[in-house]
Amino acid sequence: MRLSIIRGRRAADTGSATVELAVALPVVAAVLVIGIGALSAAAAQIRLQGIANGAARAAGRGDDAAVAALLAHADGASAMTNIGEAVVCITCRRLVAVGALRLPLEAEACAPAAGA
Numbered sequence: 001m002r003l004s005i006i007r008g009r010r011a012a013d014t015g016s017a018t019v020e021l022a023v024a025l026p027v028v029a030a031v032l033v034i035g036i037g038a039l040s041a042a043a044a045q046i047r048l049q050g051i052a053n054g055a056a057r058a059a060g061r062g063d064d065a066a067v068a069a070l071l072a073h074a075d076g077a078s079a080m081t082n083i084g085e086a087v088v089c090i091t092c093r094r095l096v097a098v099g100a101l102r103l104p105l106e107a108e109a110c111a112p113a114a115g116a
Helices: 016-061 064-072
Strands: 078-083 087-098 101-112
Touching (some): 016 064, 016 078, 016 101
Antiparallel strands (some): 078 087
């Protein structure tokens, strides 16, 4: 079997760069999608923690209207309040979609209770 040489390359090697690119592009796209999803989940966690912090401070002051307003911005998160003698704690939970996955996020914050 004799291979012809085209511009210094064997004919069997032509098109190999195209095949390598065709294999690598979906991998690069998948890594980008996963990376963007991870950043989105991290941003949602930071927002959820900020909402929990503000709601805990408002609950510590006894401002129920502010707590309700803050939790309304939590995009479907559930919240649980734990009121102790000197501390008010709020735990917020939310599911966030990262591609086909749904990841649970949780944020907890505590603040001194009014009069403590």
